Amino acid sequence: MMNYVVMMSTNIMAKANRVYKTKVPVTKNQQVEAEVVDITYQGMGVIKIDNFPIFVIDAIPGEVVQVGITKVLKSYAFGRVIKRVKASPNRAENVDKVAITTGIAPLANLKYEAQLTFKQRQVEQLFKKVNVSVEVNPTIGMTDPTKYRNKAQVPVQMVNGQLETGFYRRGSHKLMPVEDFYIQDPKVDEAVSVTRDVLRDLGISAYDEETHKGVVRHIMARRGFYSHELMVVIITNTKKLPEADNIAAALRAKLPELKSFIHNINNHDTNVIMGQWNETVWGADEIHDQLMGKDFIIGPNSFYQINPQTTAVLYTLAAEKAGLKPTDVVVDAYSGIGTITLSIADQVAKVYGVEVVEDAVLDAEKNAQNNHIDNVEFVTADAPEQMTQWAADGLKPDVVFVDPPRKGLTNELISAVSAMQPKTFVYISCNPATLARDTVQILAEGFHIDGPIQPIDQFPQTTHVESVLIFKR
Ligand SMILES: C[S@@+](CC[C@H](N)C(=O)[O-])C[C@H]1O[C@@H](n2cnc3c(N)ncnc32)[C@H](O)[C@@H]1O
Numbered sequence: 001m002m003n004y005v006v007m008m009s010t011n012i013m014a015k016a017n018r019v020y021k022t023k024v025p026v027t028k029n030q031q032v033e034a035e036v037v038d039i040t041y042q043g044m045g046v047i048k049i050d051n052f053p054i055f056v057i058d059a060i061p062g063e064v065v066q067v068g069i070t071k072v073l074k075s076y077a078f079g080r081v082i083k084r085v086k087a088s089p090n091r092a093e094n095v096d097k098v099a100i101t102t103g104i105a106p107l108a109n110l111k112y113e114a115q116l117t118f119k120q121r122q123v124e125q126l127f128k129k130v131n132v133s134v135e136v137n138p139t140i141g142m143t144d145p146t147k148y149r150n151k152a153q154v155p156v157q158m159v160n161g162q163l164e165t166g167f168y169r170r171g172s173h174k175l176m177p178v179e180d181f182y183i184q185d186p187k188v189d190e191a192v193s194v195t196r197d198v199l200r201d202l203g204i205s206a207y208d209e210e211t212h213k214g215v216v217r218h219i220m221a222r223r224g225f226y227s228h229e230l231m232v233v234i235i236t237n238t239k240k241l242p243e244a245d246n247i248a249a250a251l252r253a254k255l256p257e258l259k260s261f262i263h264n265i266n267n268h269d270t271n272v273i274m275g276q277w278n279e280t281v282w283g284a285d286e287i288h289d290q291l292m293g294k295d296f297i298i299g300p301n302s303f304y305q306i307n308p309q310t311t312a313v314l315y316t317l318a319a320e321k322a323g324l325k326p327t328d329v330v331v332d333a334y335s336g337i338g339t340i341t342l343s344i345a346d347q348v349a350k351v352y353g354v355e356v357v358e359d360a361v362l363d364a365e366k367n368a369q370n371n372h373i374d375n376v377e378f379v380t381a382d383a384p385e386q387m388t389q390w391a392a393d394g395l396k397p398d399v400v401f402v403d404p405p406r407k408g409l410t411n412e413l414i415s416a417v418s419a420m421q422p423k424t425f426v427y428i429s430c431n432p433a434t435l436a437r438d439t440v441q442i443l444a445e446g447f448h449i450d451g452p453i454q455p456i457d458q459f460p461q462t463t464h465v466e467s468v469l470i471f472k473r
Pocket of ligand 1: 303304335339354356381382383384404405430
């Protein structure tokens with residue numbers, strides 16, 4: 001039972017910059033004791049000394065903690081827990097400490113029910129901040145909120161002369177070796193560890209960001225939740241993957257589910273993990289998985305929802321809320337490999353999808369063919385530009401679905417939807433901050449909110465939350 005309300009603020013660090021004007025009351029290495037009064041969107045506990053905020057990993061509201069100050073800035077500081085004087089009844093026991101400290105699963109210290117409440121409150125607060133009054137339903141959670149991720153993109157570094165895979169420590173590019181990622185499918189974790197061992201055995205080096213020497217930057221592994229087909233991608237800084245055939249032979253021997261082994265090149269100085277160039281070293285160019293009774297091919301660069309179990313719940317709910325009719329014409333903007341388009345196609349007359357990644361559109365077209373669906377049409381384009389063009393061409397869909405990346409919609413796209421005058425506008429969002437921001441403009445364009453927002457826990461143990469919101473004209 002929740003016996004406290006998880007308090008939140010949109011960006012406590014930004015707020016701290018405005019609030020604290022007097023002398024900083026703490027110094028590095030000092031020890032302080034205080035009650036945790038808040039939790040940030042990054043999942044850090046907040047204690048305050050003379051109203052000066054200190055952010056602490058693995059501290060949850062209601063707890064009293066002794067904290068050693070590790071870093072002091074002008075308006076806030078960081079600390080680490082030395083002793084938990086009083087624990088919260090919402091603290092989850094026996095959780096993976098590495099998952100919390102690295103940030104793989106920053107909310108793993110909260111009991112699952114409290115995580116779901118945290119996410120509901122987060123959505124409520126963000127809408128309050130933009131002065132939009134809306135009811136927010138309790139977050140729909142998972143029965144088993146661990147081991148759900150079907151994909152891993154794991155950095156590779158040399159640590160003490162040995163090639164390691166793991167996760168960066170929070171706020172750094174220093175790798176902490178990790179084998180059990182807690183929220184990933186164990187078969188995906190296994191694929192990463194096996195690939196790491198094969199690279200070690202063959203003496204292949206990791207790429208070094210500072211010296212720009214070495215070979216492997218990341219390992220990506222993706223496994224179909226229903227199909228059990230496995231893809232391994234080795235991302236290198238070099239044009240050649242040394243020992244490619246030997247790596248393939250070793251992976252095949254050790255990973256019986258392997259269907260596709262790909263070499264991807266990324267030689268740009270960037271935080272983007274995958275480059276655009278792929279070569280299939282062994283097996284197929286893509287894997288298959290099933291979602292809502294349809295078969296999907298998923299290429300190495302294509303977006304595919306990382307939690308297929310909740311994705312099915314999400315799409316079913318979104319389609320139900322949209323009240324689709326057999327005569328409806330629908331637009332699916334940000335359509336990826338066509339998962340929404342194809343899952344609703346048999347309920348409506350026609351669906352148009354628009355997606356910017358060309359390979360994803362090629363996959364979407366193949367997916368339509370493979371599932372014998374012929375009332376869909378996909379366009380490779382920037383969604384705002386294409387929607388504006390469709391609106392200018394006089395396309396008048398009955399329903400528009402949008403499922404944008406975290407940065408949300410643009411004003412141009414919202415205006416184009418408004419010009420199309422659909423009776424229903426379904427917004428699926430993986431970032432409630434941009435959803436709240438966009439809602440203000442959508443309302444200004446003459447839509448109203450139809451029913452409560454439904455948060456869904458696509459990303460248990462992390463601070464992320466997916467939401468569905470319906471607008472009507
Ligand atoms: C959150 S995903 C949703 C994909 C799909 N609806 C699904 O659930 O699998 C967002 C998609 O938007 C695409 N995207 C990003 N920016 C875009 C843009 N400017 N125009 C069109 N698509 C874009 C991404 O490539 C990605 O496939």
